[in-house]
Amino acid sequence: MTLPVFKKHSVPAVLAPMAGISDAVFRRICVEHGCDFTYTEMVSAKGLLYGGRKTRELIRISPFEKPCAVQLFGSDPAIVSDMIRELYDGCGGDIAMFDINMGCPMPKITGNGEGSALMKNVPAAAKLMEACAKASPLPVSCKFRKGWDDSSVNAVEFAKAMEESGAAMVTVHGRTREQFYHGPADRSIIKQVVEAVSIPVLGNGDVFSGESAKAMIEETGCAGVMIARGAEGNPFIFEEVRAALSGLPYVPPTDYMRMTEAIRHAEGFLAEKDPRLFPELRKHMSWYTKGMRGALEFRRGVNTARSPEELLGLLYSFRETLEK
Numbered sequence: 001m002t003l004p005v006f007k008k009h010s011v012p013a014v015l016a017p018m019a020g021i022s023d024a025v026f027r028r029i030c031v032e033h034g035c036d037f038t039y040t041e042m043v044s045a046k047g048l049l050y051g052g053r054k055t056r057e058l059i060r061i062s063p064f065e066k067p068c069a070v071q072l073f074g075s076d077p078a079i080v081s082d083m084i085r086e087l088y089d090g091c092g093g094d095i096a097m098f099d100i101n102m103g104c105p106m107p108k109i110t111g112n113g114e115g116s117a118l119m120k121n122v123p124a125a126a127k128l129m130e131a132c133a134k135a136s137p138l139p140v141s142c143k144f145r146k147g148w149d150d151s152s153v154n155a156v157e158f159a160k161a162m163e164e165s166g167a168a169m170v171t172v173h174g175r176t177r178e179q180f181y182h183g184p185a186d187r188s189i190i191k192q193v194v195e196a197v198s199i200p201v202l203g204n205g206d207v208f209s210g211e212s213a214k215a216m217i218e219e220t221g222c223a224g225v226m227i228a229r230g231a232e233g234n235p236f237i238f239e240e241v242r243a244a245l246s247g248l249p250y251v252p253p254t255d256y257m258r259m260t261e262a263i264r265h266a267e268g269f270l271a272e273k274d275p276r277l278f279p280e281l282r283k284h285m286s287w288y289t290k291g292m293r294g295a296l297e298f299r300r301g302v303n304t305a306r307s308p309e310e311l312l313g314l315l316y317s318f319r320e321t322l323e324k
C-alpha cells in the first residue's frame with residue numbers, strides 16, 4: 001500500500017503536528033505552498049471519548065487541505081483504538097492516516113504515561129501500536145524522539161518495536177525528551193533508525209530551509225522531511241524545499257507577499273473559526289513579519305488590538321508600507 005504521504009512526491013515535505021498552530025487554516029495555506037501532507041495537532045483520545053466539542057474542532061479537516069493525518073495522544077490501547085475506529089467511521093474519508101504521539105515532552109502529558117513517556121515503556125508502546133494498527137482500516141504511524149534522555153537513547157529499539165507492532169511509518173525527532181526543543185537535533189540517530197527498519201522514516205528537527213531539508217535527506221536517508229517551527233509564519237518553506245530537492249533556483253517572497261499571506265491567514269481564521277479567538281492570531285502575525293522594517297511597532301498594535309476588525313485594519317495598513 002502506498003502511504004498517502006508519498007502520493008505526490010517520492011520525498012515528501014510534511015507539516016508537523018503543532019498544538020495551537022497547525023489548525024485547518026494554517027494546514028491549508030501550507031498545502032497551497034506545496035506541502036505534501038499535514039497532521040492535525042495532537043488530540044487527546046480521552047478528550048474525544050468524553051465528547052469535548054473543543055477537542056472535536058481540533059480534528060476538523062477541510063476539503064482543501066487533504067491529505068491530512070489525525071494525531072492522537074493517549075496510553076490506553078482500548079481507548080485510543082476505539083477512538084480511531086470511531087473517527088474513521090465518522091470521517092467520510094477525510095482522514096488519510098492516524099498518528100500516535102509518542103514524543104510530547106510536556107509534564108502534564110508524560111505524567112499520565114503518554115507522549116514521550118511511552119519511550120520509557122517499550123512493551124506498553126508496542127501494545128498501544130498493535131491495538132491501533134489492528135483497529136484501523138487506515139495506516140497508523142507514530143512520532144517519537146531520540147529517547148527519554150542521554151542515558152536512555154532507544155530510538156532504534158523503539159522503531160523496531162513499532163514496526164513489529166504494525167506501524168506503517170515512523171517519524172523521528174532527533175532530540176531527547178530532556179532536551180525539549182533545545183540543542184541541535186541529532187541526524188545520526190535518524191540515520192540509525194532508517195537503517196534498522198523497512199518502513200518509511202520521516203526525519204524531523206531543525207529543518208529551517210531548503211538546504212537543511214536536503215542535508216536531512218542526504219545525511220539520514222530518510223523517506224521525507226517533517227517541518228515544524230520552520231513553517232511558522234513561513235509557509236513558503238515548502239516551495240523552498242521543493243526547489244532545493246529538484247535543484248531549481250528559489251526566489252524568496254517579498255515582504256509584501258509575506259504580508260499578503262499573513263492577511264489571508266487572518267481572514268481564513270476569522271471566517272472559519274470563532275472570531276472571538278482572534279488573539280490566537282498574534283503569534284502568527286509576529287512570525288510573518290519577522291525581520292521586516294517597522295515590525296516592532298506593528299506587533300505592539302497587533303498585541304493590543306481589541307477586535308478582529310481592528311487587527312485586520314492594522315494588517316492592511318502595515319502591508320501598504322512594504323515594498324511589492
Ligand SMILES: Cc1cc2nc3c(=O)[nH]c(=O)nc-3n(C[C@H](O)[C@H](O)[C@H](O)COP(=O)(O)O)c2cc1C
Nearest residue numbers: 016017018019041042143173205206207227228229
Ligand atoms: C508550539 C509547538 C507545538 C507542538 N505540538 C506538537 C504536537 O501537537 N504533536 C507532536 O507530535 N509534536 C508537536 N510539536 C513538536 C514538533 O512537531 C516537532 O517535532 C519539533 O518542533 C521539532 O521540529 P522542528 O525543529 O522542525 O521545529 C510541537 C512543537 C512546537 C514548537
